[in-house]
Amino acid sequence: MSNDLSFSELVAWARESGLSSFYRDHWNHAATNSLPPLAREKFAAVGLRAREYKKKKGIVSVIRVGAKPYLWKWALEDLQGDYLRSGCRPLLLFSRAHDAIEKPLTLFRKNILALNGTLSNPSVTLFAAANYHIDSVLADSSTYVPGMQMLAGVLDSKQIVERTVFVESGVEFRSLPEQEITHLLLSLPETGSIARLCEKHHDIFHAEPDMLCEAESGELIVTRLARLVTPVIRLATGIAARAMECECGKKGFVLA
Amino acid sequence: MNRIIVKTKDEWRAAGLTGLETIENGSERAWMYAMAFGSGTTGNPPMITLRHLNLPAREYQLGVASGMRGIPLFTRDAQVRMISPMLGEDYNDETEALILSTSDMDEHLEELLHDYRPERIGGFPTFLESVMSHAPQSVRDIKNMDTGGEMTSEGAHAFLRRSSPHAEITQTYSSAQTGPLGLSCAHLKINQYHPVPGVSIEIESPDENGVGNILVSKPITKFLSLERFPMGDSARSLPRCACGRSDAFEIAGRTDFDFIRIAGAVLHRKEFDRVIAALSSHIADYQVIAEEAREKDRMQGLVTLRIVPTPLCKKSDASGGWLGEELARLTFVTPSQTLADLIRKKLFRPLQIEFVDEIEHKFKKVHLLRK
Numbered sequence: 001m002s003n004d005l006s007f008s009e010l011v012a013w014a015r016e017s018g019l020s021s022f023y024r025d026h027w028n029h030a031a032t033n034s035l036p037p038l039a040r041e042k043f044a045a046v047g048l049r050a051r052e053y054k055k056k057k058g059i060v061s062v063i064r065v066g067a068k069p070y071l072w073k074w075a076l077e078d079l080q081g082d083y084l085r086s087g088c089r090p091l092l093l094f095s096r097a098h099d100a101i102e103k104p105l106t107l108f109r110k111n112i113l114a115l116n117g118t119l120s121n122p123s124v125t126l127f128a129a130a131n132y133h134i135d136s137v138l139a140d141s142s143t144y145v146p147g148m149q150m151l152a153g154v155l156d157s158k159q160i161v162e163r164t165v166f167v168e169s170g171v172e173f174r175s176l177p178e179q180e181i182t183h184l185l186l187s188l189p190e191t192g193s194i195a196r197l198c199e200k201h202h203d204i205f206h207a208e209p210d211m212l213c214e215a216e217s218g219e220l221i222v223t224r225l226a227r228l229v230t231p232v233i234r235l236a237t238g239i240a241a242r243a244m245e246c247e248c249g250k251k252g253f254v255l256a
Numbered sequence: 257m258n259r260i261i262v263k264t265k266d267e268w269r270a271a272g273l274t275g276l277e278t279i280e281n282g283s284e285r286a287w288m289y290a291m292a293f294g295s296g297t298t299g300n301p302p303m304i305t306l307r308h309l310n311l312p313a314r315e316y317q318l319g320v321a322s323g324m325r326g327i328p329l330f331t332r333d334a335q336v337r338m339i340s341p342m343l344g345e346d347y348n349d350e351t352e353a354l355i356l357s358t359s360d361m362d363e364h365l366e367e368l369l370h371d372y373r374p375e376r377i378g379g380f381p382t383f384l385e386s387v388m389s390h391a392p393q394s395v396r397d398i399k400n401m402d403t404g405g406e407m408t409s410e411g412a413h414a415f416l417r418r419s420s421p422h423a424e425i426t427q428t429y430s431s432a433q434t435g436p437l438g439l440s441c442a443h444l445k446i447n448q449y450h451p452v453p454g455v456s457i458e459i460e461s462p463d464e465n466g467v468g469n470i471l472v473s474k475p476i477t478k479f480l481s482l483e484r485f486p487m488g489d490s491a492r493s494l495p496r497c498a499c500g501r502s503d504a505f506e507i508a509g510r511t512d513f514d515f516i517r518i519a520g521a522v523l524h525r526k527e528f529d530r531v532i533a534a535l536s537s538h539i540a541d542y543q544v545i546a547e548e549a550r551e552k553d554r555m556q557g558l559v560t561l562r563i564v565p566t567p568l569c570k571k572s573d574a575s576g577g578w579l580g581e582e583l584a585r586l587t588f589v590t591p592s593q594t595l596a597d598l599i600r601k602k603l604f605r606p607l608q609i610e611f612v613d614e615i616e617h618k619f620k621k622v623h624l625l626r627k
Contacts (some may be wrong), residue, residue: 060372
């Protein structure tokens with residue numbers, strides 16, 4: 001995934017594609033600086049193959065937003081999330097199938113072998129976690145708290161040096177005990193990690209390095225500066241957010 | 257590092273993570289390995305092992321190994337093991353894996369499958385049945401189907417044959433911890449396999465029917481090998497196969513799950529399937545729990561049948577008395593004696609019936625288990 005791709009270069013790539021006209025049809029000759037946002041539900045109206053801007057080996061997930069689920073493909077070469085910075089033996093606890101597959105594949109690319117645990121079989125997960133000497137936990141908003149409670153019985157909390165939690169909305173964010181969490185990432189299955197909670201100001205999220213986040217309209221609109229199988233360009237996420245300057249000096253937004 | 261040879265589960269439990277440091281120091285690539293852990297459905301103490309995904313050859317991986325659009329219908333952990341070798345350079349850009357879970361089995365599945373257009377589909381036979389029952393014609397016309405991870409019932413196999421008449425169905429005998437062990441050929445019937453390259457199979461202490469415990473020898477990583485390791489499955493050797501190989505074997509079942517020896521009798525899941533099918537007007541689903549109980553100085557068998565009753569059963573036999581007698585009368589537990597015969601001889605206690613609303617099977621249907 002290129003980190004130096006500009007918005008206009010990404011738009012030009014999507015406009016000129018010989019594989020898909022998905023964005024061309026949606027934009028209808030709009031200028032690059034006034035492209036209309038795209039609702040997530042629009043993906044459901046167009047089949048997976050008609051949204052492919054490149055052919056690369058990868059994984060396909062079912063995404064459920066609104067009334068009709070749709071398929072979404074991630075090329076393996078695009079799985080590059082920055083989920084861990086010091087841990088190297090993570091336990092993964094995810095409720096959604098996509099996360100339970102995507103996260104270990106992303107970590108494999110960094111030569112990290114993940115343990116894919118489950119809350120439904122705690123005795124086996126605890127046995128494996130203790131024997132692997134896990135040092136980090138990756139979870140979502142529904143699995144983090146019960147997962148940590150499960151681990152508390154057998155592991156010293158000091159052993160877990162990094163806790164990364166993924167949320168999809170402000171409601172999920174506010175349900176978490178954020179002071180315990182090392183990295184809190186706002187993430188959607190179509191976009192990957194969008195933004196990270198500021199380490200100093202614990203309400204404000206900052207965009208990840210290859211993300212453009214717009215929150216001026218009250219809804220978070222995101223662009224991933226990467227040539228994905230289906231690029232993410234001005235995606236209207238449905239996440240209520242408000243732009244805000246952060247005391248750390250970087251631009252950010254808060255989740256409503 | 258010298259290779260460790262393990263022959264028992266305790267030895268494997270102690271040595272399962274040998275070689276982990278070679279991944280952490282960067283001399284081995286993480287995606288070629290899996291952390292396989294669990295006790296499966298056995299209820300045995302859990303274990304965790306590092307497994308190399310390329311031993312033996314990768315072509316025996318199910319589902320997505322072939323550079324096609326595949327659907328691996330397994331547990332999440334197994335899906336990761338199927339997919340992660342794709343991170344290597346050997347797979348072309350056409351290789352894809354669709355991640356499906358049981359929560360996707362709804363009215364939208366047909367449309368999603370039509371959109372995906374799989375070329376290959378593989379999984380637990382029970383999971384495959386669920387998916388293929390929702391599949392559009394375009395998916396039913398699939399040419400490549402793999403089954404594995406559990407024994408295939410005659411009913412499941414017949415359903416898959418009917419739903420996808422053009423599919424070449426390849427069966428794999430494998431486990432999470434060992435990976436592929438056996439592979440079917442065009443001449444073998446269901447649950448019959450040849451060992452895959454690098455694997456040797458022995459049948460230990462066969463009974464009068466030739467059925468004994470299956471022992472496996474196989475490298476698991478560069479640092480750990482199984483040698484005559486008891487898999488916990490029962491199997492028998494087969495005569496020379498029409499393909500010319502003389503190493504075919506047939507899995508009789510998971511010891512203690514398809515096949516429980518108790519109080520001088522043998523409970524077969526297939527036999528319970530037969531009897532329950534005959535009483536299907538009264539029984540919607542079932543699970544047999546077998547145990548041994550001491551009565552003074554002698555062991556007795558005790559069988560408890562958990563039953564999801566049909567509306568007719570609730571109406572006509574609320575106590576389960578008639579049903580219990582019928583089940584005991586019809587179920588053979590030796591070649592010539594029924595459960596009722598052994599209850600009369602006090603080798604078994606009277607059959608216990610428990611009515612329940614639901615039996616949770618998750619991915620694998622466990623109809624017979626030892627308490």
